[in-house]
Amino acid sequence: GVILPGVLLLSACSGGTQNESAATSADGIQERTIKAGIGNSESHPQGQGMVKFKELLEEKSGGKMKVQNFFDATLGDDLKMTEALQGGLQEVTVPSTSPLVGMIKEFGIYDFPFVFNTEKEAYSVLDGAVGQKLLDKLPEHDLVGLGYWENGFRNLTNSKHPVNTAEDFKGLKIRTMQNEVHLEAFSKLGANPSPMAFSEVFTALESGTVDGQENPLATIKTQKYSEVQDYLSLTKHVYTPFVFLVSKKFWDSLSEEEQKIMSEAAQEAGEYQRALNQEENEKALKILEEEGMKINEVSPEEAEKMKEVIQPVTDEFAKKFGSDLVEEMMSEVEKVRGN
Numbered sequence: 558g559v560i561l562p563g564v565l566l567l568s569a570c571s572g573g574t575q576n577e578s579a580a581t582s583a584d585g586i587q588e589r590t591i592k593a594g595i596g597n598s599e600s601h602p603q604g605q606g607m608v609k610f611k612e613l614l615e616e617k618s619g620g621k622m623k624v625q626n627f628f629d630a631t632l633g634d635d636l637k638m639t640e641a642l643q644g645g646l647q648e649v650t651v652p653s654t655s656p657l658v659g660m661i662k663e664f665g666i667y668d669f670p671f672v673f674n675t676e677k678e679a680y681s682v683l684d685g686a687v688g689q690k691l692l693d694k695l696p697e698h699d700l701v702g703l704g705y706w707e708n709g710f711r712n713l714t715n716s717k718h719p720v721n722t723a724e725d726f727k728g729l730k731i732r733t734m735q736n737e738v739h740l741e742a743f744s745k746l747g748a749n750p751s752p753m754a755f756s757e758v759f760t761a762l763e764s765g766t767v768d769g770q771e772n773p774l775a776t777i778k779t780q781k782y783s784e785v786q787d788y789l790s791l792t793k794h795v796y797t798p799f800v801f802l803v804s805k806k807f808w809d810s811l812s813e814e815e816q817k818i819m820s821e822a823a824q825e826a827g828e829y830q831r832a833l834n835q836e837e838n839e840k841a842l843k844i845l846e847e848e849g850m851k852i853n854e855v856s857p858e859e860a861e862k863m864k865e866v867i868q869p870v871t872d873e874f875a876k877k878f879g880s881d882l883v884e885e886m887m888s889e890v891e892k893v894r895g896n
């Protein structure tokens with residue numbers, strides 16, 4: 558095949574590094590094992606995205622860079638795995654951005670309810686200048702971000718009653734992610750939010766510690782929440798992303814060619830994952846109905862009312878996260894909406 562001059566230059570430059578003895582091939586790809594963990598199950602679109610990432614990376618590296626996938630939070634929840642990456646104990650994880658706000662508060666702009674109406678609007682922000690600005694904050698926390706995958710629009714389930722209006726949230730005990738915007742937004746609606754790691758949710762719903770939770774449909778399906786929740790309200794109250802993270806310690810030990818193929822694999826698997834996620838969300842709705850959940854839509858008027866109730870929370874946090882950044886996000890959304 559054709560070898561680009563840049564690649565030649567790279568392998569020439571890395572000749573004298575500490576990896577010299579191991580760098581047997583001219584293409585600068587070594588034997589590597591990447592431990593990757595996520596919170597969702599293998600059958601979830603996030604899990605299928607990881608399977609795709611593994612295939613792609615192994616293919617692009619001629620079988621040298623191997624991925625060991627761990628699903629269902631067997632390596633820990635989002636926060637624990639992220640810490641393991643920072644410590645160099647794990648190479649890859651794809652957490653929700655929401656619980657990472659303790660580290661990078663600006664990720665909280667993605668937690669503002671009712672900002673995006675469509676996936677396309679979310680992609681334009683995530684894949685554009687705003688999304689990149691936030692990824693650029695990761696290296697100072699010993700992490701490298703290779704782009705955003707899709708968790709998606711979140712919907713509310715509970716065991717008490719249908720939620721059609723802003724008033725219907727009152728008194729419901731809702732599990733939220735460990736994120737102050739979500740906490741305060743649900744409080745504002747009169748619910749009793751309680752932050753909790755993802756792997757604890759099913760048991761908390763089952764035991765009645767909480768009445769409800771909110772997640773995209775594909776997650777509601779794969780986590781079998783229909784076994785412990787009767788009502789599903791299509792609130793679509795917030796779109797939350799996943800972020801593809803690599804341990805910076807590990808990243809810095811890679812050759813530029815290895816970095817390049819890893820970042821391509823994460824990107825291509827991400828495109829696959831987003832498309833699959835949209836498909837699976839659609840299919841999940843029908844399945845959840847068949848499983849006996851009582852499903853209700855939320856009218857645009859009621860969604861608007863919910864948004865109004867939450868607005869003071871959003872305004873307060875916009876100041877904290879940086880009004881310029883929030884305005885940049887909103888004008889990007891407006892641009893896509895205008896087209």
Ligand code: TK8
Nearest residue numbers: 596597635652653734755
């Ligand atoms: C999986 C989580 C999950 C998220 C949550 O690790 O915690 O509810 O939606 O997808 O990131």
